[in-house]
Amino acid sequence: MGRGSKSGWFLGLTLLAGCTFYQPEPLVSTPTWPKGLPRLQVDPKSLPFPELAAHPFDPRDGLDMTEVATLAVVNNPDLKLVRDDLGIARAQAFDAGLLPDPQFYYSPQIPETSTPGENVIAFDVGLNYDLSALVLHHARQATADAEARKADLALLWQEWQVVGQARLLFVRIRAEEGLRDTLQESRQIAVQLQRREEGALAQGNLTVTVLSVDATVLQGIERQISDTELVLSQNRMALNALLGLAPETVLNLVGEARVPILDAAAVRAQLPTLPQRRPDLRALAAGYDAQDQRLWQAILGQFPAINFGLLKARDNNGTNYHGYAVSTNLPIFNRNRGVIAIEKATRQRLHDEYQLRINTAQQEIAQLLSDLAQLEHTLRALDENLALQTQVARQSALALQAGTVDLSANALVQETRLVKLTEKITLEQAMQEERVALETLVGGEFPYKELK
Structure with missing residues (x-):
């Protein structure tokens, strides 16, 4: 396994470690109240009112x-x-x-017809943030x-x-x-x-x-x-x-x-x-x-929302580009x-x-x-x-x-x-x-x- 593959696995495991996994909690269709007076150990510090906290609780x-x-x-x-x-x-x-996460996008552009040795796969890749x-x-x-x-x-x-x-x-x-x-x-x-x-x-x-x-x-x-x-x-x-x-x-x-x-x-x-x-x-x-x-x-x-991103692109001729993108809405009608x-x-x-x-x-x-x-x-x-x-x-x-x-x-x-x-x-x-x-x-x- 190459170094790149190892790095990919490590990144994937790191992301999974921070995720929350689904655990079912089925409903109970029968009453769950106790049959008698429950044996409660009341912590006075947990009670919201001093009068209750100062009074001993002994149901016996x-x-x-x-x-x-x-x-x-x-x-x-x-x-x-x-x-x-x-x-x-x-x-x-x-x-x-x-804070919201940044947005990553990748858009490959595969030509339907090509001349062998002349055209390559073009792509756009970028990172945006609102x-x-x-x-x-x-x-x-x-x-x-x-x-x-x-x-x-x-x-x-x-x-x-x-x-x-x-x-x-x-x-x-x-x-x-x-x-x-x-x-x-x-x-x-x-x-x-x-x-x-x-x-x-x-x-x-x-x-x-x-x-x-x-x-x-x-x-x-x-x-x-x-x-x-x-x-x-x-x-x-x-x-x-x-x-x-x-x-x-x-x-x-x-x-x-x-x-x-x-x-x-x-x-x-x-x-x-x-x-x-x-x-x-x-x-x-x-x-x-x-x-x-x-x-x-x-x-x-009411002020215009601004979205900023960095981008890198390559056309079908193999020419690489890089730059940035800024987008905003125009507050004309809604505001x-x-x-x-x-x-x-x-x-x-x-x-x-x-x-x-x-x-x-x-x-x-x-x-x-x-x-x-x-x-x-x-x-x-x-x-x-x-x-x-x-x-x-x-x-x-x-x-x-x-x-x-x-x-x-x-x-x-x-x-x-x-x-x-x-x-x-x-x-x-x-x-x-x-x-x-x-x-x-x-x-x-x-x-x-x-x-x-």
Whole structure:
């Protein structure tokens, strides 16, 4: 093998060494979720929020609200897709940073008729490069970097949304469990009363009308319990889906659903810094930067593109030539004006969307602060009434034992207390949900008040 052949083989192997080869990745047509709670080793450094990173994750003793949020960030299926989008954006940024390759061409010209010994094979060989790619390179790189930054911030915002949804479902499940227990207590009282009234009816000491009314009350309680069980099952299934678990997984949820109370005055004082803190607003700003760079690219594109190349040629008589070639387009009709108009209109749309999102965010936060203040006022009044009803119910129970109050009168007192307790559970659930929504909308760590 000659030296030229060896050099060719070496060059070919070198080029192949830098290539990426195709590897198939077949689709899986069956569910891939774990059968039970996965044994996850959570790295606190991988969690996007300090509150989650500072909380120990140990599912062996059950999952509290923060552990549920941690598991959601680590194992949520939708977040995996958003992370894939981030990988695509980073790959596009990498691609934008690469310069285009030069173009090599070779064109042999074989004569159809020739005189022996006089004509030879002519050829053109050259090396071209698009110089306009160098002009646009920085703008394309800046565009791709801004898009990657936007994808990174979009992932952070989506993670925060998943945390909020996990907390919201935890609040609802715990509230529905408390409501179910309260309704079951009401059912026990109603069942005891119905049995006593059935005995009184058998003895002729009670009318059918009274028994029918109380039986209807019992049926209503049974229906409420059934409805609560249905909603509880639906929310547990929704939580399993959010956590990337099989639908039949039964989670042991522990601890109270208590969301820290944000300091309303601090929230209002720091609203001007919201665009610098909330990931979705920062992502919109990054998207605007990317579009601004696209507009700049379009403006640069109105200037003539220049292609430069070196060439070598030989005609059929054996005469060799060498030189260079320069080509450019003539900006007479198009001048990239359509692309510039499109990119400018798109930038204006992103500008308006960013401003609208800021306005909407502040309006939503102001509304939540107002709603929470009203809910807290209503809850304080309800607590006072419930404390009175609890005291009356305790005295009625003692009077029942002493025989100074009959079962019907005591049942009425106890049911009044349980109705107020049900109102409190529902009201507290609404307030906790509002706090979760507020914490989600402020987009991160914020000053808290002490838990009440």
